[in-house]
Amino acid sequence: MSPLSLSSLLAIGASVVLTLLLVAGFAAQTVAVAG
């Protein structure tokens, strides 16, 4: 198994960060609507 390339590491990091940002955004949006 060869080590991951830089682009793969970037893709993993970006998708995790994006998902967390979306979760935070959805939560904030829902709270704002509820407020």
Next chain:
Amino acid sequence: MTDYADPGWYVARAAGLTAWWLATTAVLWGLLLSSRFLGHRATPAWLADLHRTLGTLTVVFSLVHVAAAGLSDHFDLGPVALLVPFVPHPRTAPAAWGIVTLYLLLAIAVTSALRRRVPHRLWRYVHLTSFLVFVGATVHAFLAGSDAHTGWMRGSAVAAGTAALFLAVYRVAVGRRQTRVVDAALSAARSAAADPPTPTFHRLTVAAVEPVADDAVTVAFDVPPTLADSYRYLPGQHVTIRATVDGEELRRSYSICAGLGDGELRIGVRHLPGGRMSGFVQRWAAGDTVEVMTPAGTFTDLPNSLSRRHVLGIAAGSGITPVLAVARSVLTVEPHSRVTVVYGNRTPESTMFHAALTALAARHPERLRVVHVYSDPGVRSGRTDDARGAGRRIDGDLLRELDLLPADHAYLCGPAPMIDAVRDTLLEAGMAADRVRFELYGAPRTAAGGRGAGTVTVLADGGVAELAVAAGESILDAALRQGVDIPYSCQAGACGTCRVRLVSGAVSGGADADGRILACQAGLASRTAAIDLSSDRTSV
């Protein structure tokens, strides 16, 4: 009714969207790679495995999406409704699109992970359903998604759909053209094997000169349609360049690096310190015209689309050039075969075709393995290099360590010590001698011992000539001295251009199993001898 404290709902939406974007990017990147939309330029090492990673991430985020949806009170779906399509519930249709798409995605992931073990055709057909995954995921996102009404999501779908459609059409067009090019090149190679073209020099125009290492270039030639038949070649063959440099006529052989299907005649040239011809070639530019002999050489491989074999290419330095042509051709023509290239160099910077090999491995991740071996002890290998440490050379121990033996065919090209060491190991591992082909690079001129004086009769299509050969002189040297043309190039016994048939008499070193000798190496071992240039060679 929306539950404002439902983390499962947020995670399901976020992971679903991320998976959708990842799937789209994986499909687009796969199309870019397979259609060579980015051109013949090599994919940089840092992008090599991106397609596979995007696919794996798509699976991971899809599973997170499903798990979070199961935990969310918002959807209120049990395991059966989550995993079995068409189970009746309020969202049966939107969920079914997602579930069926998930199973297709898993099928693609499993066949890709087992690619070496499943039939190529099965992998290919399953992989083609990636487009259905893209469509299914998009429909699921818009039918079931809580964010389907937003402008950014509609924009994403339109942009991704347009790009995928454009690239898919482009890919199909490229594939059809590629099939035609490969078929034509294969047919030309078969004919070159059965009926070698007569060695003749023609003036060709340089189409492009591109660097492939700090001190090496590739040179592509424009072959006019009228000469296409003369320049048909087998992977592994070389051409001889003839040029007058500083008032002296020089000839040098350079291997063809293009594979069947690349649709071009391209050679690799490393600039040797003090090398007059290689220095001359480095100054060439597109538009120059140069004298190029028709392809020749016996270090060849004729691929067959039905073959299922492991081809081992072992090269050092510029010896990679013919091995690369063989590897490219096998990978293009033989979908069931795999190739391992073990490649020795001093440093990564001095490695010819480093980027081209990385790109080839990215296009055929399951079928091509490239192992770099660096002799400079100070080298630190890159992240994606399958490098066997530094300060090492290619030898039998290394091949055993890599667990590559025995292979079905082996092609060795490099200096004599490497070939000697590796060839013995391959034969000891049980490989038949006729399946271990080798070509020497940088072979020294052999000693003149055993060469006697006498007369050689040269039979050619144009007539008969008598050559007086002096003691210690090779037949080629005698021919050059007396103005008799025999095809030649390296004059070192390495390129095989001067291989001619011995009709009668005896020569130093003897003839090979086909009754042929290398005129640049052979001297007379009998008072008289006759050689025939007309059977497969005529004078140039």
